[in-house]
Amino acid sequence: MTPSELRVIANRIRRRDLQAVFEAGAGHIGGEMSVTDILTALYFRVLNIDPAHPDVPDRDRLVLSKGHTACALYVTLAEKGFIPKDEISTFLKPHSRLNGHPNRTKVPGVEANTGPLGHGLPIGVGMAMAAKLDKADWRTFVVTGDGEMQEGSNWEAIMAAAQFKLDNLTLIIDHNRLQQGARVADTNNVAPFAPKLEAFGWAVEEIDGHDMAAISAALDRGAITPGKPKCIVAHTFKGKGVSFMTDDVAWHHKVPSADQYKQAMRELEEAV
Template identity: 70%
Template sequence: MQPDDLNRIAKQIRLRDLQAVFEAGAGHIGGEMSSIDVLTALYFRVLRIWPDQPKHPERDRFVLSKGHVALAFYVTLAKRGFFPEDEISTFLKPLSRLNGHPNCNKVPGVETNTGPLGHGLPVAVGMAKAAKIRGAGYHTYVMTGDGEMQEGSNWEAISSAAQFGLNNLTLIIDHNRFQQGAALKDTNNLAPFGSKLASFGWDVTEINGNDMSEIVPALEKRTAAPHCIVAHTNKGQGISFMQDTVDWHHKVPNAEQYKIAVAELSETL
């Protein structure tokens, strides 16, 4: 798919995500909106996957380490054909398999359970190392939040990936500059990330993480070392009153706000 096609799908995913948050009365909409462009590029262009065979041994692996944005992941998986799109309406309802964090035992396409921050990257390092040991050809991708990079387990994993020469591993940092309750710069600001990852021996690419023309080539890039993509994104991307506002980490729009957001996301669809 070309960037225009991917942008159209990303808008559709954003709109369905918004509707589901409003209907459920819960979600992490700010970080969902910032990550959707990368998720769209992965699932509709980059990943080698078979939705009808979610455990195909040759599939590429994707780990959503920032598991609190599970809804954006669910909408993407459903739209790609891993399960029926109408199941999104069950998000957070009793007995639904679409919980607030992804569960690999219940949801097709989910590689590992995530939610406790700092766990996804270490697991992805293990997946990439396993591929090296077995001589498998799959590539492993993992997305973390920028606030999540404050977890020490991530830096142990970063060191290990370089030591093991895991050039079959791509880390995407969703650098939207906000975490729960505060801006990144007002908490434990580890930015800039690029120079730090490079000092560990990683190849680093910095992009506009809401621009498909930059996202796609970065995701498709292959390097001699583990690859980190620092994706500079906007919290609440695509919805004017949410963008770059810490309140929208997990705030739910009221009826008037919902109407405005639907109108904005529906433009050019």
């Protein structure tokens, strides 16, 4: 798909995500808006996957380590055909399989149960090592938040990935500079990420995480450095697409009022 086609899909995902969070009365809409462009590029351009056969052994794997943004993942999976689109209306309802964090045993297309931060990258390293041991060609992608990179488990995984030369592994850091309740810089400032990952032996690329052409190019198989795992530092904005949410830490875990919902939906519709 072209960047313009991907932008149309991403906008549709943002609108459905907004509606789902508003109707459920809960969610993590700020981080969902920041990661939507990345998820769109992955699912509609990069990943080798088949919604009709979600468990085929040679599929690519995507682990959404920042599992609290599950609603964005569910809407993306629905757009791709893994689950019915009308099931999004059950988000967070009793007995729904669309919980606040993704569940691999319940939702087709989900590769790992995530929620406790710092678990997704270690899981991804294991997946990438398994592919290497099997001499398989499939790739593993892991999306983390930047606040999540404060977790020590990530840095142990980073060391292991470099040690085992996992060039079939790509880490995408959703670098929106905000975490729950504060800015990352005011909590435990792990940025800048590029020199740290490079020092551990990774190939690193910094991009605009809302530029579809840049995202697609960075994720392309041709951008792999042989013998090195790759990290993409995607500079994004929490609440991207909605003026009053953008770069505002309050929208980490906040639900819009009826008036705010109408304004946000209007802005997203006008952006198409």
